[in-house]
Amino acid sequence: MSRPPGPRWAEALLPPLVALAIALVVGDLLILTFGQSPRIVWGVLLEGTWGNAYGMGQVLYKATTLTCTGLAVAVALRAGLFNIAAESQLAAGGFGAAMAGLALPAGAPAILAVPFCLGAAMTAGAIVGAVPGGLKAKAGANEVIVTICLNFLVLALLNWAVAEHLHVPDSLHTATIRAGGLPRLADVHAAFRGSAANATVLVAVAAIVATWWGLFRTPGGYALRAVGLSPAAAEYGGVSLGRTWFRALVWSGALAGLGGVNYVLGYKRYYEEGFGFGAGFLGIAVALVGRNHPVGVGIAALLFATLSQGGLAVNALVPKQMMDVLQAVVILAVVASVPEVRRLVAQAVPRRP
Amino acid sequence: MRNVVVFVAILLAAHLAMLALGPGDAGASGEGVRVGVVFDVGGRGDKSFNDGAWQGADQARRDLGARVRFIEPGEGTDREAGLRLLAAEGMDLVVGVGFIFTDDLLQLAAEYPDTRFAGVDFAVPTDSLGRPRPLPPNLVALKFREEEGSFLVGALAALAGGSRTVGFVGGMESPLIRKFEAGYAAGVKHVCPSCEVLSAYAGVTPAAFRNPGKGKELALSQYGRGARVIYHASGSTGLGVFEAARAVRGLAIGVDADQYPEAPGFVLTSMVKGIDAAVFDAIRRVRDGTFAGGVRQFGLAERGVGFVDDANNRALIPDPVRRRLAALRDSIIAGRIVVPST
Numbered sequence: 001m002s003r004p005p006g007p008r009w010a011e012a013l014l015p016p017l018v019a020l021a022i023a024l025v026v027g028d029l030l031i032l033t034f035g036q037s038p039r040i041v042w043g044v045l046l047e048g049t050w051g052n053a054y055g056m057g058q059v060l061y062k063a064t065t066l067t068c069t070g071l072a073v074a075v076a077l078r079a080g081l082f083n084i085a086a087e088s089q090l091a092a093g094g095f096g097a098a099m100a101g102l103a104l105p106a107g108a109p110a111i112l113a114v115p116f117c118l119g120a121a122m123t124a125g126a127i128v129g130a131v132p133g134g135l136k137a138k139a140g141a142n143e144v145i146v147t148i149c150l151n152f153l154v155l156a157l158l159n160w161a162v163a164e165h166l167h168v169p170d171s172l173h174t175a176t177i178r179a180g181g182l183p184r185l186a187d188v189h190a191a192f193r194g195s196a197a198n199a200t201v202l203v204a205v206a207a208i209v210a211t212w213w214g215l216f217r218t219p220g221g222y223a224l225r226a227v228g229l230s231p232a233a234a235e236y237g238g239v240s241l242g243r244t245w246f247r248a249l250v251w252s253g254a255l256a257g258l259g260g261v262n263y264v265l266g267y268k269r270y271y272e273e274g275f276g277f278g279a280g281f282l283g284i285a286v287a288l289v290g291r292n293h294p295v296g297v298g299i300a301a302l303l304f305a306t307l308s309q310g311g312l313a314v315n316a317l318v319p320k321q322m323m324d325v326l327q328a329v330v331i332l333a334v335v336a337s338v339p340e341v342r343r344l345v346a347q348a349v350p351r352r353p
Numbered sequence: 354m355r356n357v358v359v360f361v362a363i364l365l366a367a368h369l370a371m372l373a374l375g376p377g378d379a380g381a382s383g384e385g386v387r388v389g390v391v392f393d394v395g396g397r398g399d400k401s402f403n404d405g406a407w408q409g410a411d412q413a414r415r416d417l418g419a420r421v422r423f424i425e426p427g428e429g430t431d432r433e434a435g436l437r438l439l440a441a442e443g444m445d446l447v448v449g450v451g452f453i454f455t456d457d458l459l460q461l462a463a464e465y466p467d468t469r470f471a472g473v474d475f476a477v478p479t480d481s482l483g484r485p486r487p488l489p490p491n492l493v494a495l496k497f498r499e500e501e502g503s504f505l506v507g508a509l510a511a512l513a514g515g516s517r518t519v520g521f522v523g524g525m526e527s528p529l530i531r532k533f534e535a536g537y538a539a540g541v542k543h544v545c546p547s548c549e550v551l552s553a554y555a556g557v558t559p560a561a562f563r564n565p566g567k568g569k570e571l572a573l574s575q576y577g578r579g580a581r582v583i584y585h586a587s588g589s590t591g592l593g594v595f596e597a598a599r600a601v602r603g604l605a606i607g608v609d610a611d612q613y614p615e616a617p618g619f620v621l622t623s624m625v626k627g628i629d630a631a632v633f634d635a636i637r638r639v640r641d642g643t644f645a646g647g648v649r650q651f652g653l654a655e656r657g658v659g660f661v662d663d664a665n666n667r668a669l670i671p672d673p674v675r676r677r678l679a680a681l682r683d684s685i686i687a688g689r690i691v692v693p694s695t
Binding site: 017018021022025029032042048054058061156159160163169170172173194263267268272274275276278279308309311313316320 | 371372374422427429430441455557
């Protein structure tokens with residue numbers, strides 16, 4: 001028995017629209033309290049993001065990292081797990097990619113070097129994900145607490161490795177990778193000149209498709225979602241809870257690790273201490289607003305990236321913190337409006353018996 | 354369903370109404386040099402580094418009629434994006450605050466040859482033989498001779514502390530902080546060759562700049578071994594040093610900005626770094642057309658470094674000592690004393 005298509009779309013699309021409308025009005029009020037004109041501030045924000053190729057490139061760049069961390073959190077949430085460690089998995093992935101790129105000989109063919117570095121990033125993220133996965137599966141340890149602690153541990157470890165051993169003098173970054181760098185969009189089209197956007201955006205799109213396929217078109221994904229919806233029922237149906245949790249967190253960690261490629265292979269070509277600051281935690285918000293659906297995650301990542309880049313563009317008119325407030329408003333509005341919208345949709349279109 | 358649509362419609366109507374409100378023209382027009390400043394990730398309100406740059410730019414706004422824009426970056430890519438945003442807007446001068454901007458400034462200076470750039474604490478890159486590489490003509494590195502200011506507070510610690518033992522607490526063990534220590538120790542030894550300098554660092558990672566617990570522990574140990582005065586160059590780790598000074602009723606020397614308010618009565622002085630003066634100077638040079646690329650060093654002669662001597666701590670510095678310090682400062686400026694930086 002399938003549900004009518006219209007309301008299902010409405011159920012998926014209305015909460016973000018309501019959230020956007022609320023954010024616009026809250027933004028208007030904030031802008032007015034700073035003595036600025038909403039028309040000018042929103043205008044500058046749009047011009048600085050979607051108004052030219054450079055701005056678009058910056059939004060795409062930021063959305064790429066957020067898509068990866070958002071997918072990571074979404075996959076774990078689909079299995080009923082809260083992965084707070086995307087922040088450190090992102091850093092570990094970037095570190096792994098840099099180490100792989102430094103280990104390769106200069107001039108290694110890209111067709112081998114790039115997959116090697118991508119694999120290293122995913123492996124590094126997956127290893128960080130395997131820790132809470134293994135502890136959850138074997139010892140029943142609460143993954144929220146484990147991943148929170150893991151953030152401190154992994155970030156401190158990477159910090160020590162870079163600051164103590166691997167850094168270039170007078171800096172907080174490693175040497176430049178010898179091979180495995182990805183082309184920038186500016187190399188393909190000159191209009192993107194100066195923007196950080198690079199081929200990792202294609203990797204992120206591939207990650208969206210692969211995650212969608214994995215979640216909704218494979219037996220493993222079915223088991224994962226079943227465990228997330230009702231662990232007891234899934235276990236009764238023959239699914240191993242421990243193995244599914246472990247797989248979900250490893251998969252999640254690998255996706256977050258992939259996000260590190262964006263900065264390391266695509267942008268600066270070295271690992272820098274604190275490069276993805278906050279993108280891992282923002283991934284939680286991206287997953288929530290994207291309703292844990294891979295396509296939704298991609299759209300939410302674009303929205304948050306627009307707010308972030310737009311915040312820089314309007315920084316002279318209003319404080320940067322205004323964008324943080326708007327992000328929070330979007331999250332709260334989406335979370336609050338989901339059940340309400342679901343109820344109203346159900347009322348408006350009675351389901352067939 | 355209809356309720357939701359009505360709700361959204363009301364919100365959008367309110368939004369449209371508010372678009373019409375507010376002042377019409379936000380762009381400040383007028384004469385004056387146009388300056389953009391991109392802060393370090395710490396941002397405004399750190400009471401030292403970024404706030405110093407802000408004060409310098411703000412003073413230029415008041416005294417020189419400069420039009421200033423500030424950008425506070427978030428994650429790593431925002432540094433370049435912020436600099437580029439300002440350069441693309443046709444600013445006359447774009448300032449990056451902190452050594453972390455080194456790579457980004459070098460790249461932007463090459464891409465925007467008609468825009469001038471300044472980097473506070475810019476780390477000048479070196480070639481394979483360790484010689485500094487020349488900078489592009491539109492980029493100025495604003496660097497400070499922290500060792501000269503540290504020399505004077507070292508002499509003060511030995512002369513006014515009343516003990517033959519003095520202390521030093523550093524943050525992250527690094528060439529930058531060793532510069533403070535070297536100047537300080539040289540100042541102590543210059544006025545008191547038999548004095549002993551106890552020296553300790555809070556760690557080897559950037560976290561060592563924000564570990565007040567460790568700072569207190571190190572300071573208490575140095576006070577316990579006979580030190581009366583401890584100089585810190587350790588960011589917020591120094592807050593622990595002040596706490597220790599209060600606990601044992603000893604004296605501490607602050608760094609970067611006047612840190613007297615951290616422990617009134619227990620702060621002998623502070624070695625201040627004139628980031629505000631350096632930024633103001635760069636803006637003035639752009640306005641006067643005397644801007645030149647390359648490395649600009651700010652030492653005692655340029656009033657880029659110095660120590661606090663005001664109503665708060667005047668009673669702690671005896672007049673003979675004050676005269677001795679003034680003589681030492683003149684000797685350093687005249688080149689009769691060369692302060693080591695390592």
